[in-house]
Amino acid sequence: MGEDGAPVTSSEPEAFRLSPQVLIASLRAMEPRPSALLLRRLVEGRSQEACATYYGVSAEAFSVLLLRASVALARRVGLSVREPAGGDEEAAWARMLGEALTREDARFPAALVPAVDVCRRLRAVGTEVAEGMEAAAREDAASPHRRREEWLRRLAVAALLALTAYLYLSRPEEPPRRPRPPAPAAPAPR
8 A cells, every 4th residue: 555545556677678688696685485386386387276286285374474475585685675564464465366376457456566576577587587587597507506506415325335335344243142041930819
């Protein structure tokens, strides 16, 4: 809601000036789960119910997670956005964000505008973002740094296997087992 308490909608937002490259870099810099939530819901265009089922949470919980991810993305791209004040406001914002992503004429408070706008922009350039994310993943997989990491992991596994084999083969011989004493006999009934 605006300063006068009336709900607002976005007009020409700053988020629509964001290039796909900025969005790709921001998504890659985010924590993996929020980034994946945004990609699945907005770039791949999956329904909220399908995403909630995929992540094993309720639709309401997914809405809250999506709101948090969109606020984080809006911050990362440099938009001025604030966190919800409490649990009730967060639930209301999550509901309004869901409505704003399904209907262009949805109304939402002014504080939610940057998050809604960045989500709409991400959805609008979804194809370019998906292609850019795939290209970045391929480039990362082919980088010398990644290959070195992979070889170091393999070397660490081989070292652990060799150490395990050494410790197994060099263990002291086990002492012979002592026979168990017979159990005491139960007293005879009288």
